[in-house]
Amino acid sequence: MSEAAVKAERAGGTPLLEVRDLRVHFPVRRGLLQRQVGAVRAVDGVSFEVRRGSTLGLVGESGCGKSTTGRAILRLVEATSGSVRLDGVELTTLGAGALRRARREMQMIFQDPYASLNPRMTVLDIIAEPLRTHRVVRSRDEAATEVARLMEMVGLAPAYMRRYPHEFSGGQRQRVGIARAIALRPKLVVADEPVSALDVSIQAQILNLLEDLQRDLGLTYLFVAHDLAAVRHLSDEIAVMYLGRIVERSETEALFAQPLHPYTQALLSAIPVPDPVVERQRRRLVLVGEVPSPLDPPAGCHFHTRCPYRMDRCLTEPPQLLERAPGRWVACHLDAVLRTLDQGPSVPTLPMVATPVTSLEP
Numbered sequence: 104m105s106e107a108a109v110k111a112e113r114a115g116g117t118p119l120l121e122v123r124d125l126r127v128h129f130p131v132r133r134g135l136l137q138r139q140v141g142a143v144r145a146v147d148g149v150s151f152e153v154r155r156g157s158t159l160g161l162v163g164e165s166g167c168g169k170s171t172t173g174r175a176i177l178r179l180v181e182a183t184s185g186s187v188r189l190d191g192v193e194l195t196t197l198g199a200g201a202l203r204r205a206r207r208e209m210q211m212i213f214q215d216p217y218a219s220l221n222p223r224m225t226v227l228d229i230i231a232e233p234l235r236t237h238r239v240v241r242s243r244d245e246a247a248t249e250v251a252r253l254m255e256m257v258g259l260a261p262a263y264m265r266r267y268p269h270e271f272s273g274g275q276r277q278r279v280g281i282a283r284a285i286a287l288r289p290k291l292v293v294a295d296e297p298v299s300a301l302d303v304s305i306q307a308q309i310l311n312l313l314e315d316l317q318r319d320l321g322l323t324y325l326f327v328a329h330d331l332a333a334v335r336h337l338s339d340e341i342a343v344m345y346l347g348r349i350v351e352r353s354e355t356e357a358l359f360a361q362p363l364h365p366y367t368q369a370l371l372s373a374i375p376v377p378d379p380v381v382e383r384q385r386r387r388l389v390l391v392g393e394v395p396s397p398l399d400p401p402a403g404c405h406f407h408t409r410c411p412y413r414m415d416r417c418l419t420e421p422p423q424l425l426e427r428a429p430g431r432w433v434a435c436h437l438d439a440v441l442r443t444l445d446q447g448p449s450v451p452t453l454p455m456v457a458t459p460v461t462s463l464e465p
């Protein structure tokens with residue numbers, strides 16, 4: 104846990120971000136009359152909190168609703184229902200003026216730093232834009248001084264502020280995106296796959312920068328990524344999403360030591376282990392097939408079509424996300440989830456309780 108998160112917890116502070124039963128359904132329309140024929144249930148009842156100064160990693164396969172969750176929190180897409188409170192303020196019902204003021208406090212870092220930066224604007228104008236919009240700076244000189252400070256904070260030479268995005272490398276462009284995101288000193292930053300478009304050699308540098316900025320500015324992060332390994336280093340807690348719902352939420356190291364939900368186990372077993380002996384001995388749970396369509400998700404537990412442990416109950420009854428042990432939230436009907444906890448962290452996978460529908464490699 105970051106120092107700021109430890110301090111906030113000792114002070115008994117409320118979480119900075121509280122999301123309750125958030126749903127985002129995109130209507131699907133057909134025909135001349137554009138009648139609604141269904142809805143993509145991108146986010147289907149998601150609840151979590153993020154403590155001040157901490158990082159929550161939101162992970163899951165492509166299409167499971169991670170980005171939409173992040174975008175709905177910032178109101179870049181509208182929620183269908185549910186509540187999002189930032190520092191106690193309900194965001195989903197804010198009017199235009201109040202929302203504009205609230206936007207100072209929450210910013211986004213995008214995956215593709217080239218697509219998200221206007222190629223016709225200089226870095227100076229890109230970083231200064233939010234400062235001007237919110238009247239934090241009133242003159243060109245003031246803007247240039249503040250932009251120079253921000254560039255230094257993210258490891259860029261201010262001498263390059265009059266250059267254009269295409270004159271920078273991918274990693275440098277992401278630094279520009281980060282400088283713009285922190286320009287208004289937000290409380291919350293939603294980072295949507297901030298390193299997945301970058302060379303592996305650059306990824307660690309950007310993650311380190313995000314960590315330094317969190318420490319120095321007390322930022323709270325929601326870190327969205329498809330890859331569990333990518334979020335491990337930065338996240339205090341991890342929430343695993345599958346087809347619009349959170350299936351497991353836990354403090355990071357506990358989740359890696361003992362993943363409880365079969366889907367989390369599958370995601371973790373996809374991460375290669377450097378030791379070849381351990382790798383050979385590992386029981387791998389390999390997911391077969393694609394994530395089903397969020398237009399018509401399976402009834403009951405959304406994961407049942409791919410779960411090796413499914414029982415009759417899973418086909419009809421959606422499992423609730425329940426705290427099965429302190430800080431360990433799991434949405435699964437298997438009693439084996441609890442038994443695994445009783446047996447301590449040496450038990451790496453759930454016992455087999457039903458006919459496998461995915462392959463289990465020895």
Ligand SMILES: Nc1ncnc2c1ncn2[C@@H]1O[C@H](COP(=O)(O)OP(=O)(O)OP(=O)(O)O)[C@@H](O)[C@H]1O
Pocket residue numbers: 129143144145163164165166167168169170171172329397
């Ligand atoms: N504006 C939209 N209109 C209709 N459907 C949408 C819209 N935005 C997203 N979706 C759908 O909602 C589902 C969730 O998408 P989302 O981008 O949130 O998933 P994700 O987990 O972030 O995946 P990725 O990593 O691929 O971005 C997908 O099926 C996607 O096609």
